[in-house]
Amino acid sequence: MPTKIEKDAISGQMTTGHEWDGLKELDTPMPRWWLWTFYATVVFALVWVVIYPAIPVSGLTGLSGWTARGALPAEMAAERARIEPMLARLREASPAEIAADPEMRAFALAGGRGAFNNACAGCHGAGGQGAPGFPSLADDDWLFGGKLDEIQHTIRHGVRAGESDDQRGIAMPAFLSTGMMTAAQVNDTAEYVLSLTGRATNAEAAGRGEALFSENCASCHGERGEGNRDMGAPRLNDRIWLFGGDKAAVVRTIAYSRAGVMPSWQGRLDPAVVNMLTLYVHSLGGGE
Amino acid sequence: MGMMQAERKGEAAATPSLYASHVKVQPRAVSGPVRRAKWTVLFLLLGLYYAVPWLRWNRGPGVPDQAVLADMAHARLFLGPIEIWPQEVYYLVGLLILAAIGLFAATSLFGRVWCGFACPQTVWTDLFMWVERKVEGDRNARIKLDAGPRDAAWWRKKAAKHAAWLTIAMATGGAWIMYFNDAPTVTREMLTGEASLTVYGFFALFTGTTWLLAGGAREQVCTYMCPWPRIQGAMLDENSLVVSYREWRGERRGKPSDATAGDCVDCKACVHVCPTGIDIRDGQQLECIGCGLCIDACDDVMGRLGREKGLIAFETLSNLAASAAATKGMEPGPARRAAGMAARTAPRFLRVRTLIYAGALGAVAAVMLGAWVMRETLTISVLPDRAPLFVRLSDGGIRNAYTLKLANKLREGGTLTLEIRGPADLSLMVPEAPHDPQGRPLLHARPDAIASYRAFVSAPPTLHLPERVEVTFRLLDAEGRVQASATSAFLGPRP
Numbered sequence: 073m074p075t076k077i078e079k080d081a082i083s084g085q086m087t088t089g090h091e092w093d094g095l096k097e098l099d100t101p102m103p104r105w106w107l108w109t110f111y112a113t114v115v116f117a118l119v120w121v122v123i124y125p126a127i128p129v130s131g132l133t134g135l136s137g138w139t140a141r142g143a144l145p146a147e148m149a150a151e152r153a154r155i156e157p158m159l160a161r162l163r164e165a166s167p168a169e170i171a172a173d174p175e176m177r178a179f180a181l182a183g184g185r186g187a188f189n190n191a192c193a194g195c196h197g198a199g200g201q202g203a204p205g206f207p208s209l210a211d212d213d214w215l216f217g218g219k220l221d222e223i224q225h226t227i228r229h230g231v232r233a234g235e236s237d238d239q240r241g242i243a244m245p246a247f248l249s250t251g252m253m254t255a256a257q258v259n260d261t262a263e264y265v266l267s268l269t270g271r272a273t274n275a276e277a278a279g280r281g282e283a284l285f286s287e288n289c290a291s292c293h294g295e296r297g298e299g300n301r302d303m304g305a306p307r308l309n310d311r312i313w314l315f316g317g318d319k320a321a322v323v324r325t326i327a328y329s330r331a332g333v334m335p336s337w338q339g340r341l342d343p344a345v346v347n348m349l350t351l352y353v354h355s356l357g358g359g360e
Numbered sequence: 361m362g363m364m365q366a367e368r369k370g371e372a373a374a375t376p377s378l379y380a381s382h383v384k385v386q387p388r389a390v391s392g393p394v395r396r397a398k399w400t401v402l403f404l405l406l407g408l409y410y411a412v413p414w415l416r417w418n419r420g421p422g423v424p425d426q427a428v429l430a431d432m433a434h435a436r437l438f439l440g441p442i443e444i445w446p447q448e449v450y451y452l453v454g455l456l457i458l459a460a461i462g463l464f465a466a467t468s469l470f471g472r473v474w475c476g477f478a479c480p481q482t483v484w485t486d487l488f489m490w491v492e493r494k495v496e497g498d499r500n501a502r503i504k505l506d507a508g509p510r511d512a513a514w515w516r517k518k519a520a521k522h523a524a525w526l527t528i529a530m531a532t533g534g535a536w537i538m539y540f541n542d543a544p545t546v547t548r549e550m551l552t553g554e555a556s557l558t559v560y561g562f563f564a565l566f567t568g569t570t571w572l573l574a575g576g577a578r579e580q581v582c583t584y585m586c587p588w589p590r591i592q593g594a595m596l597d598e599n600s601l602v603v604s605y606r607e608w609r610g611e612r613r614g615k616p617s618d619a620t621a622g623d624c625v626d627c628k629a630c631v632h633v634c635p636t637g638i639d640i641r642d643g644q645q646l647e648c649i650g651c652g653l654c655i656d657a658c659d660d661v662m663g664r665l666g667r668e669k670g671l672i673a674f675e676t677l678s679n680l681a682a683s684a685a686a687t688k689g690m691e692p693g694p695a696r697r698a699a700g701m702a703a704r705t706a707p708r709f710l711r712v713r714t715l716i717y718a719g720a721l722g723a724v725a726a727v728m729l730g731a732w733v734m735r736e737t738l739t740i741s742v743l744p745d746r747a748p749l750f751v752r753l754s755d756g757g758i759r760n761a762y763t764l765k766l767a768n769k770l771r772e773g774g775t776l777t778l779e780i781r782g783p784a785d786l787s788l789m790v791p792e793a794p795h796d797p798q799g800r801p802l803l804h805a806r807p808d809a810i811a812s813y814r815a816f817v818s819a820p821p822t823l824h825l826p827e828r829v830e831v832t833f834r835l836l837d838a839e840g841r842v843q844a845s846a847t848s849a850f851l852g853p854r855p
Contacts, residue, residue, distance in 0.1 A: 101380035103584060171792065178812065199747035210761060211751040310754035311821075355814045357751065357761070358791040 155179075162344035167220035170351055177351060184352025187345050191337065192353075200356040205315055205332055210357040213312040215304050216240045218360035222301075224350040230336035231304065239336060241304030247288065248327035255327075257284055262322040265289075268297040268309040273319065384506070385579055385637035387489060388499035388629075392656025401477045402486055410531065413538030417441075420771055423808075430540050445769060448735075454728040461724065465717035467595040469709060470674070471602035472650030475588070481581050482649060484532070484574035485635065488525055495521040499632060525575045526567070533566035579636035583647050590646070598678040599708045603650050605630075605641040605672050608684040608700050612692070616665055622692045623671050629661050630654035630672055640672055668697060679704045737769040738776075738805060742815075742833050742848040749851045756821035758852045764790075764813045764833065766844075768805035776843060778803050778815070782831035782850060785823045789816045803835065817850055827854050 077089040080098055088099045120126060124134045133139065158179050162170060170176045189198065195206040202208030207215055216226045229236035232243065247253040253261065263272050264281030272278040285297075292300055297308030306314055315321055315330045324330075337346055353359075415427035417440055424431060429438040437444040437452070444451055466473055475482060496502045496517050505514060537546055537559055549555040550563065573581055582589060596602065605624075614621020624641070631639050633654060636647045640654045652674065659669040686703035690696040745761040753759050768774070778801045780788045790801035790813050803813055815833070819825055834845040 099378075101378055103580060104379040104381050105580075106584065107379050174806065174811075181812075197747065199745055201748035201751075208748070208751060210745070210748050211753060211759070213754045307754065311752055311756040312754050358789060358814060358816050 159342065159344040162347050163342070165347065167224050167347055167350045167354075170347060171220065171354075180348040180351040181355055183345070184348035184350075184355075187341070187349050188352050191341065192349070195334075200353060205330070207314055207332070208312075208357075209353050211312060212357060212360075213307065213310065214360060215299075215301065215306055215314075217301050218354070218357070220350055220354055220359065223353050223359070224346065226334070227346050227349055227353070228336065228338040231334040232331055233333050233335045235336035236338065240334075241331070242292075243331050244292070244305075244325075244329045246327065246329035252288065253284070253326070257281075258323055258326045261285055261289065261326050262319055265297065265308050265322050265326075266319060269311065269317075271317075382580065383637070385635065386499045386502050387635045387637075387653075388632040388657075389493055390633040390653050390656045390660070392659055394652040394656045398477060398486065398651065398653075402483050405478065405480075405483055406487070410535050413535060413543040419443075423771060424542060426542055428539060429542070432540055443769070445767075451728065451732070454724060454731070457724050458721065458728070461717055461721045464595050465714060465721060467592050468597065468600055468711075468713050468717060471596060471600050472589075472592065472648070475582065475649040476603075476651035479649075481573060481586070482635075482651065484528075484570060485578050487528060488574040488578075489635065491524045491528070492521055495524065522575075525571055529567045529570035529574075530563075532570040533563045533568075536566045537563050579647065579649075582636065582649055589649075595713075597711070597713060598681070599676050599711055601674045601676055601707055602644065603640060603648060603652050603655065603672065604675040604677070604680055605643070606670070606675065606680065606683065606700070607641070607643075608680070608687045609697055610641070610671050620692060623662070623667055623697070625661065625665065627661055629657040633657040644677075676707050679707070736844065738835070738844045739767045740833060740835055740844045740846045741765045741767070742846045744848050744851070750853070753818065753821075757818050757823075758825075759816055759818040760850050762815045762817070762833075762848060764803070764815050766803060766805045766811040766813070766835070768807060768809060768811070771807050773807040774805050774837070775802050776805055776835040776837060777801070779834050779836060780817060780831050781834060782817075783819075783823070783825060783829055785820055786831065786850065787818050787820075789818065790814070791816070805835075819850070819852065824855060825850070825852055827852060 076087075076091075077099075078087055079085070080087055080096065083098060086099045088097045090097050122134065123136045124138055125132060126134065158176070161176060162180060165173070165176060170180050188196075188200070192200070195203070196209055197203055197206070200209030202210070207213070212218075214222070216222055216231075225238070226240050229238040229240060231240040233239060245252060247261075248255060248258050260277045260281035261284045262281070263274050263277040264279075264285045266272045267275075267278040267281075285293075286295065289297075292303050292305035293308050294300060294305075299305050299307035306312075311317075313321070314332070315325055337349075341349070412428050413426065416425050417427040417438070418425055419438075424438060426438065427440050431438065435446045463474055492502070496505055505517065508514065534547070534550065537550070540562075541559065546555060546559060550559065577585075609622060610624030611622045612620075613624040613626040616625050630641070631637075631654075633656070634640070635651060635653065636649060638645060638647045640648065655672045655674070658672040662669045662671055682703040682705070683700035687696045687700045690699060741764070743763040743765070745763070750758050750760050764778075766776075777796055778788065778790065778793075780786060788801065790803070793801040793803055793813060796802055801813075801815070803811065805811055817831060829850050830847055831850045832845055832847045835843045837843050
């Protein structure tokens with residue numbers, strides 16, 4: 073609070089009346105143009121409030137009708153136009169050509185990451201780490217092949233979704249529910265499958281299962297469980313299990329069958345985006 | 361009722377207005393050694409500012425050949441032989457710190473030399489005032505012109521002045537753009553209307569601010585806007601050389617013919633030449649930018665009166681006090697002058713304050729020099745995948761994936777061998793890279809770019825490692841010398 077407004081003896085000027093430990097402040101007048109500058113900012117703010125949506129109340133959009141959401145399509149279109157030349161190149165090039173060109177490759181890996189998080193990560197997980205029933209894309213096990221062209225084919229045509237004539241994978245029979253095996257036979261077959269990785273709990277049952285496996289399973293999974301990529305039949309003699317590798321999971325798979333489904337992305341995504349995804353997925357685990 | 365109103369009116373009249381209209385400062389032309397020094401600094405600084413963007417520097421094909429260029433589009437700063445990447449902005453920070461300490465040191469030694477001689481506000485204002493003087497005449501002619509009728513002559517002179525000002529302002533704005541674009545190219549584009557809106561926008565901004573600040577605002581920038589006049593009181597002390605009026609010699613002011621008066625004849629020459637419109641005889645004040653033009657003006661008058669020059673001079677406050685003490689009670693005249701001048705001592709430049717500034721200046725310069733000498737032109741950074749942290753391989757082994765970034769700050773590329781140092785039996789794979797005869801990946805460090813590679817490190821199923829072990833990635837040149845290395849972690853399941 074001002075205490076005593078007085079005339080300063082030395083300068084002849086009035087003080088503000090403020091005093092701090094004996095120090096007094098002269099009330100030097102502000103330049104008038106500074107005041108006008110202040111008024112100008114007030115006028116600017118008022119105009120802004122009228123033109124733009126400045127008040128956070130629904131319906132008060134401002135005279136110009138501008139909204140951030142409304143401006144988005146134009147910004148997206150501009151960004152799209154900016155990257156279109158590169159997308160055109162990515163559309164025409166084969167995945168191998170993209171991999172050989174540092175500029176295209178860098179763009180594809182960056183763009184593929186975004187597209188992957190948008191379209192693929194929901195099932196395959198961020199970074200393609202996978203989940204039970206959804207294969208990991210970061211390891212060295214590829215159900216349908218891990219070469220660039222093979223990955224591109226899988227993305228384009230999908231898996232067992234019935235959306236493309238060139239789709240991947242065939243269905244595995246449900247041996248118990250269709251009556252092709254008895255429960256005891258399912259158990260024996262499961263024991264044999266576990267024995268392929270040295271994990272059988274009952275050698276006798278596994279021995280009985282060998283014939284059953286050879287008769288019912290080997291045509292797709294191979295005589296020694298080495299898998300078959302044409303059919304999408306997983307390897308059974310490695311340490312990677314798509315639906316779980318303990319005995320209960322294997323029994324369930326034989327009895328009721330399992331089949332992963334992935335949509336066909338051809339027609340859903342720009343061919344350039346399919347190619348970017350191909351490069352990105354290949355980079356996750358190094359491909360084959 | 362009537363009395364109360366009268367009282368209120370009386371109060372209102374006694375309270376000064378909160379706002380004051382600007383009184384235009386109309387400085388008179390002056391000549392002398394300080395003015396010559398100011399012209400020299402002005403020509404030097406403006407010459408540098410306008411000429412530097414045109415200096416060329418051959419850096420080889422495909423690289424800008426402009427000596428000083430902040431290439432925003434490609435995120436590079438070129439300073440002659442030096443090329444800085446955005447992540448090395450600390451070199452610029454260091455330069456700014458050097459400039460700041462240098463400013464402190466100069467201020468504590470010589471007062472506001474920066475404000476009075478080298479500040480762009482002062483330099484451009486000086487140039488604009490020179491133009492104004494050429495078009496509208498000197499102080500008295502200008503005051504007369506502004507007070508007179510707005511006739512054809514008034515309009516003609518004002519138009520000519522603003523046209524000249526705008527020409528200088530446009531050259532200033534145009535030169536600014538050239539520090540961020542190739543000078544010949546952007547000049548041609550701007551003249552033919554092909555330059556980008558950004559270029560025209562910044563050109564307009566810097567043209568406008570030059571015209572406004574040097575033409576219109578002038579000393580008000582220093583008095584009201586600039587924080588520096590307020591800060592530098594902390595750098596000045598009684599040993600700093602500042603522009604001072606030797607009160608002990610000048611007072612009592614009187615006519616030249618008055619033998620009993622001091623040396624100051626109250627001609628107001630010092631006030632009339634002052635670009636901020638103050639009276640230096642009032643002592644040290646915020647508005648004084650330390651340009652010293654009042655020294656030239658006063659020396660001129662003293663010379664003509666046959667009196668010793670230096671009534672206003674670059675002088676320390678301690679000398680002012682010593683002279684005042686030595687001449688206390690003395691009558692004006694040659695004896696008082698001699699006694700006052702004899703009491704002075706040479707300014708002390710070596711003081712705790714200036715030594716600290718010099719030390720800080722040297723320390724920062726040494727750190728910057730060291731950082732520059734030890735600057736790595738090739739760096740590798742290793743970014744381990746976070747999802748998944750590791751994968752189980754089909755044979756039961758464990759694999760980690762990494763993204764390697766090779767930043768090569770040189771304009772020539774090179775091939776380097778990648779190897780890892782860590783637990784034995786870890787194997788390294790870079791699928792996209794060729795291999796040397798020993799099976800080690802050969803990475804290509806692309807010139808002036810960051811090359812990115814995916815690297816995979818695998819542990820065989822027989823290798824039992826703790827949850828986390830350190831792995832060092834090393835880049836070797838053809839002679840097997842380590843050119844760059846970075847350490848990361850190899851993760852696995854909890855044992």
